[in-house]
Amino acid sequence: MNKIEHIGIAVKDFAVSIPLFETILNTPCYKTEEVSSEQVATAFFQQGETKIELLQSTTLDGVIAKYIDKKGEGMHHIAFLVDDIRAEMKRLEAAGFTLLNPEPKKGADNKLVCFLHPKGTNGVMVELCEEIR
Numbered sequence: 808m809n810k811i812e813h814i815g816i817a818v819k820d821f822a823v824s825i826p827l828f829e830t831i832l833n834t835p836c837y838k839t840e841e842v843s844s845e846q847v848a849t850a851f852f853q854q855g856e857t858k859i860e861l862l863q864s865t866t867l868d869g870v871i872a873k874y875i876d877k878k879g880e881g882m883h884h885i886a887f888l889v890d891d892i893r894a895e896m897k898r899l900e901a902a903g904f905t906l907l908n909p910e911p912k913k914g915a916d917n918k919l920v921c922f923l924h925p926k927g928t929n930g931v932m933v934e935l936c937e938e939i940r
């Protein structure tokens with residue numbers, strides 16, 4: 808795996824959280840993008856080599872809405888950049904980790920993504936992402 812590509816943070820309301828993170832990071836949000844298949848809207852901030860990705864549910868019962876109901880707002884996942892997502896998925900599955908999606912899927916910000924089940928990763932939701940070339 809390469810560098811940490813981004814850290815995902817679940818939030819209730821972009822109208823509150825985008826200005827909040829613009830102030831914390833002292834950098835503007837450079838992009839918002841909806842991933843309708845995941846019922847989520849994303850907002851990105853570049854911070855050095857890494858990004859912060861805010862996640863807001865677009866429906867009342869989307870995965871992020873459910874997450875916030877259960878755990879509240881806050882850190883949701885850490886995403887690692889990989890060169891070959893299928894090879895990494897194969898490697899991690901062989902090592903006993905549970906993949907949340909058996910095939911890479913199209914995520915935000917021009918990426919193919921796959922998540923590891925947090926039960927096997929000390930409670931940390933891990934995202935693998937590969938830049939779509």
Ligand code: ZN
Pocket residue numbers: 813814815860884886934
């Ligand atoms: Zn992410």
